[in-house]
Amino acid sequence: MKHPIASTLIAWYSEHGRQLPWRQTRDAYCIWLSEVILQQTRVEQGLAYYLRFTERFPRIELLAAASEDEVLKLWQGLGYYSRARNLHAAARQVVAEFGGKFPADHDAIRSLRGVGDYTAAAIASLAYDLPHAVVDGNVYRVLSRLFDLDIPIDTTEGKRTYATLAQELLDKQHAATYNQAIMDFGATCCTPQNPHCDSCPLRDICQALTVGTVAVRPVKQGRTKIRDRYFHYLHLQANGQTLLHRREGGDIWQGLYEFPLIETSEVTDFATLIQSDPFRTWLGEQSFTLRETRPMALHQLSHQRLHTTFYRIEVEQLPAIDGTTCIREEELDDYAVARLTEKYLER
Ligand code: SF4
Known part of the structure; x- marks a missing residue:
């Protein structure tokens, strides 16, 4: 049965969801590109890179055949260059191990270079509607507030707790729509600063709003030494x-x-x-x-x-x-x- 939170998020998304090019496709290659580009990058900045990559490399074989220098040059300005190198290596892996066809199975996707739990769940659900819940920064924030969770998100136990909860809430019949809905909701409504609680469709059941802890959710354990x-x-x-x-x-x-x-x-x-x-x-x-x-x-x-x-x-x-x-x-x-x-x- 669909969880009431999932129904509300999907209804909210049908009205307020953002129209982005990688939302208009079920092509796993394009979805993967967008996910790698958008990690730690704002959508406005990532969009230009997404368009540049899909124009230059419309198919994964073309990305695999490119030189690393060319991929890095196209990536220039995005930072986190290991992502670009992994992207390139994974494209070659798809050609070598999967005959150039992007794998359609969660574990096979997870085996690609640079693909972690989040990216594997995103591709599996968004491209193939497989029932895997995504847990990114937006999802951590939304869930921590809705359930007023004080377990730190950067601990093993915290990650496990959130992953389990996210999977319980997932609308398994509409995994792609649900995952996009909760991520978009976190990006535009339940924002890190000044969330739009006044107009939030979940305000009546939001536990952090009830007890006044919105500003301190989610909890992080510690900062990495700089x-x-x-x-x-x-x-x-x-x-x-x-x-x-x-x-x-x-x-x-x-x-x-x-x-x-x-x-x-x-x-x-x-x-x-x-x-x-x-x-x-x-x-x-x-x-x-x-x-x-x-x-x-x-x-x-x-x-x-x-x-x-x-x-x-x-x-x-x-x-x-x-x-x-x-x-x-x-x-x-x-x-x-x-x-x-x-x-x-x-x-
Ligand atoms: S009421 Fe505020 S804090 Fe709670 S889910 Fe909605 S936007 Fe987020």
Whole structure:
């Protein structure tokens, strides 16, 4: 039997649901693309990327056949680049393991690279109407308020409690519509700040509204420690050419390009930097002219705060630095770079 909360949410959705391109399709590939793009991204920003990806790669084989550089370039500006790499790897996996046809079974979908519980449930339900409840940030918020739950959402027990409750509420005959309804309701009505409780169709049964805890739901256990890092980029220039380095694994921005980087453990000025080992090794005895020092605004990632300065330095001859590529300055636009470098280059 359909839960009364599910009936109310579906009725609300039929009147207030947003019209978005990935809602007009049952194509699992397009739904998957939209889900990966929209993780930690606002719909307004994600929409442009979704359109760009579906236009360039209308079928999954085309995404699989693309180079990683091209995928990262198309992704540039969205952040969380591991998602783009996983997207690319999963497309290749679909071609290699499923003959290029997006799997229609929940466990097979869950086996794809980068696909977690949320994304698997979203694709299985939205594309194939399979009875899997989604639990994303919106769902956590809505359920925590409706049932006034104080169990932290970032604990194993909390996740299990919410997953069970979400599955109980799911309208199993209309999984796609129900899941879209509860996520949209959280995004536009039961919002993090200033939820629209006055016009909410569930206000009469909302326990957090009754006891006055709306503003403190959901509960999170603790914050992740933020690490400060100090980046010094050397934009070396000689005869219209410069050096770029491709970041490798084990750190942020894997696969993206950047100028040669010196990272220090604390605030460091240029006079100290030029005495440091990588700088002296790279530049050797050759003379140089510092043309510009550009400190950037603090760049915040999920667990890191980057304090960054770009130094534009003219040299007679570009040094040979391991792992770098010599390119012409006007080719800089052809390389996928992190947002931080993009901001510097936009000057
Ligand atoms: S009454 Fe307010 S807090 Fe409760 S579900 Fe509705 S919008 Fe959310």
